Amino acid sequence: MVETALANSRLIDAAIQEAEALLGDRLSTSRSVRDLHGESVAWFANHPPDAVAFVHTTQEVSELVKICARHKVPIIPYGAGTSLEGHTSAIHGGITFDFTQMNNIIRVSAEDLDCTVEAGVTRIQLNQYLRDMGVFFPIDPGADASIGGMAATRASGTNAVRYGTMRENVLNLTVVMADGTIVKTARRARKSSAGYDLTRLIVGSEGTLGIITEVTLKLHAIPEAISAGVCPFPDIKAACDATIMAIQMGIPVARIELFDDAQIAACNAYSDLDFPETAILFLEFHGTEQSVAEQMALFADIVAELGGGPFDTATKTEDRNRLWKARHDVYWATLAMRPGCKGLATDVCVPISRLADCVEETRADIEEFNLYAPIVGHVGDGNFHLILLIDPKDPEEKLRVDELLKRLVMRALAMEGTCTGEHGVGMGKMKFLEAEHGQGLGVMRAIKKALDPDSILNPGKVVAM
DSSP: OHHHHHHHHHHHHHHHHHHHHHHGGGEEOOHHHHHHHHOOSSSOOOOOOSEEEEOOOHHHHHHHHHHHHHHTOOEEEESSSOOSSSTTOOBTBOEEEEOTTOOOEEEEETTTTEEEEETTOBHHHHHHHHTTTTEEOOOOOSSOOBHHHHHHTTOOOTTHHHHOOHHHHEEEEEEEOTTSOEEEOOOSOSOOOSSOOHHHHHTTSTTSSOEEEEEEEEOEEOOSEEEEEEEEOSSHHHHHHHHHHHHHTTOOEEEEEEEOHHHHHHHHHHHTOOOOSSOEEEEEEEEOHHHHHHHHHHHHHHHHHTTOOOOEEEOSHHHHHHHHHHHHTHHHHHHTTSTTOEEEEEEEEOOGGGHHHHHHHHHHHHHHTTOOOOEEEEGGGTEEEEEEEEOTTOHHHHHHHHHHHHHHHHHHHHTTOBSOSSSOOTTTSGGGHHHHHTTHHHHHHHHHHHHOTTOOBSTTSSSOO
8 A cells, every 4th residue: 555655656746747747837736725615615625735826728638638647646626616526626636737827718609599608608708798798697596617528527507307417518628528629519409419418417417527618609699578586475385376376377587596584584684685594586587578577477376376476576687696696606605504514415316206305305304313404496497506504523423414415406306307407416315326337337437548548637536436
């Protein structure tokens, strides 16, 4: 074991020396820089890399990968650091590739409704660049995540019920493979039946099959009219039933977000709001002035039938922005309710018809285990989240959290859902993949082994080798 550790240390040192010769002072071994890149937003121990490389070009990434491949040194891609399942933790050491300085918008074609960006561009940066062109990029996971990271985790968010996830909105990727080969996964055409779908293989692979350096995205026209709404309900079942009815009736809501009473209380305190502390839906409707009015009228009928209301609307941009900023701040709002605690955000997704059952049974579990875990969710596509607060000084509480998480996932799987709708697997959800995919997990391992035979690409994530 000692000899192996020494051999690994020599390999890492050799790789760092070669990387430093290539990058100069953009290769950092500073403890503070390494610790920052080993930290996770959620409840995971800090696993810092041995070095951090601040990359600038695809060709540079390729040269660095070749260095790491020669020395069999792990590579961990890093975007904005907002992932929630430990995706960027260097659990086996190695070199983290930081893409924050690789943030150029390469081209925009408003006529074709697409654009190409480098992996470090963030969603807010992109939409600020696009705002005077009449188009926007709709995928909104809440955090100002990098586009490369969003593609790697198959992110979605509040707009997914109407615009889909990253899976539907990525046209092409530039990817550096485990041997340093640079691959384009597709062209700009909106559809193709030419060969294997490499784009969809890499989207959601979390840096374990290749390193994304550029992304070509679909864009959408900015709607003529946008209106938001807020509607309280007597209980969480009524709010879920309203969501189900809206989707089944074909009302094209752009966003429909559920807050339980605990979550809305946290948002009220943190964002200086005064919503009633009961189950609430935040909604947004896109379209023409007439179509938005019709959508809202249809939803108002559902609200009345289920005993909800009042259904308040907001059309001014500043009012809508305030509403959605409160939604995006739910993690920090929840943390503020128990100072000194760590947060663990998790999600599952179930068929829309099972949503109310899954949420209600999960709330019963939260009460049974005596935990603080507000619920918020993109319920239009059956996806909801728990934000659990854990006292790091209370190991017994951590055991109760682990049992709750296991019940949550197994319940979702029993309802033919998934262990994660959008957070990804990382290292946090790996233990559930066999229950979800069965023999399919062996196929995933075969793909990983074929594309990354030395397991240097983000090892210890998604599939255990």
